[in-house]
Amino acid sequence: MAYLQQAGFLLEALYASRGKIIVFFTTILTLVTVCGSLMYVIEGPEHGFSNIPVSIYWAVVTLTTVGYGDISPKTPLGQGFATFVMIMGYAI
Numbered sequence: 455m456a457y458l459q460q461a462g463f464l465l466e467a468l469y470a471s472r473g474k475i476i477v478f479f480t481t482i483l484t485l486v487t488v489c490g491s492l493m494y495v496i497e498g499p500e501h502g503f504s505n506i507p508v509s510i511y512w513a514v515v516t517l518t519t520v521g522y523g524d525i526s527p528k529t530p531l532g533q534g535f536a537t538f539v540m541i542m543g544y545a546i
Contacts, residue, residue, distance in 0.1 A: 482517075482546075485513075485517065485542075486510055486513040486514050486517055487510055487513075489513040489516075489517065489535075489539050490506060490507075490509035490510030490511070490512060490513035490514075491506055491509065491510070492535065493509045493512060493513065493527065493532060493535060493536075494506050494508075494509035496527070496529065496531055496532045496535060497509075497527050497528065497529060497532045501527065501528045501529070501532070502525045502526075502528075503525065508525065511525075512525045513539065516536055516539045516540055516543065517539055517540075517542065517543040517546070518543060519540060519543045519544065521540075
């Protein structure tokens with residue numbers, strides 16, 4: 455019974471915060487789309503960023519600071535931008 459009460463409390467809190475949650479997810483989706491597209495322009499296919507979806511994957515991995523290392527920027531500008539994205543991920 456206590457678990458059901460706690461689950462109900464959690465659902466109410468999530469429902470009350472739905473606006474903030476939607477804004478957060480929309481912001482993150484926009485951020486990774488812009489960062490991934492920009493990295494595609496900076497690095498290009500010759501450095502492993504073969505298309506924009508792959509670059510968006512890189513942006514998600516880098517922003518969340520998981521950093522698998524399967525794709526990494528090679529140019530100084532790309533590495534500087536990656537540093538900015540990582541710091542932004544820590545800030546979020």
